[in-house]
Amino acid sequence: MTERDRERMRDFYDDLGDREWSRLEDSPRGRVAYQVHRRFLEHFVQPGDRVLEVGAGPGRFTFDLARLQARVAVTDYSSVQLDLHRRHLEGTQAETAVDSRALLDICDTSRFAGATFDVVLAFGGPLSYAFEESEAALKGLLRITKPGGYVVASVMSWLGSWRYFLPSALEDARVVGDDAFDLILSTGDLRHSQTSPVCQMFRASDITELSVKCGAELVAMSSSNWASLEDPQVLGELETDSDRWARFLEHEIAACAQPGALDGGTHILFALRRP
Ligand SMILES: C[S@@+](CC[C@H](N)C(=O)[O-])C[C@H]1O[C@@H](n2cnc3c(N)ncnc32)[C@H](O)[C@@H]1O
Incomplete structure (x- = not known):
């Protein structure tokens, strides 16, 4: 990763500002994604756990960690x-769960001693x-996790994003040319794109491979989302009926964790246990 990539990413999130907060609440699809992530997280956090939140953004999941x-x-x-994180939590009960706030690059966690956290969340x-x-x-994240503790993360899904964002992917192919587009599809590396925010996309098999290379136990995976990536109008109508919506969410969360669905969402969630 070059310094330029890092700066590009930081500038992107600096410019995005508070729109990052609404990502998981301004559409039925986003609200489902939030529930899938929240429910996944609940399996790995116990009361009193010391958690490092990496890339916490404006604090959506800090509220959940505080609740846990x-x-x-x-x-x-x-x-x-x-700064947005501070503003969102100021004056709320969740702020009392925050021990510190600091700038951190996920690639450099050397400031923390080994085995410091029960859970590292990214x-x-x-x-x-x-x-x-x-x-x-x-x-690096596993090093600072206590033995028996968890690294819980979600990454962009390579195959699911290609399917879900097909219209914009094809527009990107027109802009960057077929050779660059072939590179995106064969590497998952969106630095070859000119129309999408840059990031590395992953397949479920990449996560399995990574966990082996890191010597960690892959204890759970899930996609986000599955059926709720389909017709937004149908989903919006379903959400107006709270009982049917609650039932749908249960089925959706269960479906996302099925092996056949892991590559089907825009994100892949996973939990690694440090041996
Ligand atoms: C999509 S937001 C996720 C925010 C929050 N975790 C959530 O899920 O709602 C990604 C966050 O990662 C941060 N980020 C980007 N590059 C990073 C890096 N190299 N190290 C740590 N965080 C990074 C961004 O600034 C942004 O706040």
Whole structure:
């Protein structure tokens, strides 16, 4: 990962500002994604756990960590996102769960002693911004996790994003040319794109491979989302009926965790246990 890639990513999130907060609430699809992530996280956090949140953004999941009675060290690579985090939590009960806020690049966790955290959380793709350093970054996250503790993360899905974003992918192919587009589809590396935000996309098999290389146990995976990536109008109508919506969510969360669905969403969630 070059310095330019890093700056590009930081500038992107600096400019995105508070729109990052609404990503998981301004559409039925986003609201389902939030529920899938939240429910996944609940399996791995116990009351009193010390959690490092990497790429915390404006704090959506810090509220959940606080609800789960964890103590949270909040970090992000963007100072704009860290400021937003402070503003979103100020005056709320969740703020009392925050032990610290600091800038941190997921590729450099050397400031923390080994085995410091019960859980390291990197939701919403920070690992997708490590590119060639993703294995080293993940090893770094595992190093600071206590034995028996968990690294919980989500990354952009390579195959699912291609399917879901097909119209914009084809537009990108027109702009960058077929050779560059072939590179995107054969590497998952969106640095070859000119119309999408840059990131490294992953397949479920890449996550399995990474976990082996890092010597960690892959204890759970899920896609986000599955059926809810289909017709937004149908989904919107379904959401108006709270009982049917609650039932749909249960089926959706269960479907996302099925092996046949893992590559089908826009994101892949996973949990690694440090032996
Ligand atoms: C899509 S947002 C996710 C925010 C939050 N975790 C969530 O899921 O709602 C990705 C976050 O990762 C941060 N980020 C980008 N590059 C990073 C890096 N190299 N190290 C740590 N965080 C990074 C961004 O600033 C942004 O806040």
